[in-house]
Amino acid sequence: MGTVVDAVNKEANGSVPTDKKVTVVFVLGGPGSGKGTQCANIVEHFGYTHLSAGDLLRAEIKSGSENGTMIQNMIKEGKIVPSEVTIKLLQRAMLENGNDKFLIDGFPRNEENRANFESVTGIEPEFVLFFDCSEEEMEKRLLNRNQGREDDNIETIRKRFKVYMESSLPVIEYYNSKGKVRKIDAAQPIEKVFEAVKAVFSPLTDKVAA
Numbered sequence: 001m002g003t004v005v006d007a008v009n010k011e012a013n014g015s016v017p018t019d020k021k022v023t024v025v026f027v028l029g030g031p032g033s034g035k036g037t038q039c040a041n042i043v044e045h046f047g048y049t050h051l052s053a054g055d056l057l058r059a060e061i062k063s064g065s066e067n068g069t070m071i072q073n074m075i076k077e078g079k080i081v082p083s084e085v086t087i088k089l090l091q092r093a094m095l096e097n098g099n100d101k102f103l104i105d106g107f108p109r110n111e112e113n114r115a116n117f118e119s120v121t122g123i124e125p126e127f128v129l130f131f132d133c134s135e136e137e138m139e140k141r142l143l144n145r146n147q148g149r150e151d152d153n154i155e156t157i158r159k160r161f162k163v164y165m166e167s168s169l170p171v172i173e174y175y176n177s178k179g180k181v182r183k184i185d186a187a188q189p190i191e192k193v194f195e196a197v198k199a200v201f202s203p204l205t206d207k208v209a210a
């Protein structure tokens with residue numbers, strides 16, 4: 001079976017595989033740390049395509065797919081959807097999009113996500129952008145987010161924090177041990193956080209950041 005990289009290459013080059021590289025940056029951090037907010041800024045300034053695992057899962061619920069009810073129940077409980085489902089959605093989104101630079105936001109959220117993405121796609125992240133923020137601040141932000149999300153209530157928020165501490169932080173530690181984590185102080189105002197984000201991306205691109 002071909003990897004996403006192969007498939008993207010085939011799409012781009014009419015079935016002649018080349019070594020054209022797909023760049024993936026994982027964007028991680030607790031619920032409400034500002035991942036989505038900063039991804040929008042990165043897209044605008046650095047030409048990446050933003051893929052939010054949570055948004056893809058919510059779209060899958062809306063589409064009436066056979067997995068919809070299962071996904072909805074998992075999200076309501078703050079649990080992590082099996083990687084098989086999430087990886088398929090990410091792969092499909094990458095293939096449908098012509099870009100070769102992706103921000104994958106909110107994924108991998110546990111060891112199962114991480115290991116399966118790597119084995120199924122053959123893709124390793126260029127680096128991991130990690131938004132570090134206190135629970136107190138994240139809780140405040142989530143309760144104010146006001147997007148009608150079924151999981152932005154205090155009961156589910158507490159469950160998501162627990163899952164984050166127990167399952168997601170170890171993934172960040174794994175990448176940290178490989179020297180791949182770029183840690184950002186996400187407790188600052190949005191513009192300050194983006195200054196720090198720019199300092200990570202600017203050296204990697206010839207596109208001038210405004």
Ligand SMILES: Nc1ncnc2c1ncn2[C@@H]1O[C@H](COP(=O)(O)OP(=O)(O)O)[C@@H](O)[C@H]1O
Nearest residue numbers: 031032033034035036037141145188189190193
């Ligand atoms: N640096 C920040 N300071 C204050 N509020 C923020 C900041 N970054 C994001 N927010 C707000 O906090 C909420 C959660 O941000 P969001 O980007 O959706 O987080 P995540 O994608 O990590 O869950 C949103 O309402 C957003 O507008």
Ligand SMILES: Nc1ccn([C@@H]2O[C@H](COP(=O)(O)OP(=O)(O)O)[C@@H](O)[C@H]2O)c(=O)n1
Nearest residue numbers: 031032053054075078079080081106107109
């Ligand atoms: N890789 C992922 C990402 C999200 N999710 C689910 O989607 C929910 C919302 O994730 P999200 O990334 O959109 O939002 P935040 O919790 O970061 O604010 C999570 O609590 C999980 O239930 C998942 O199961 N697997």
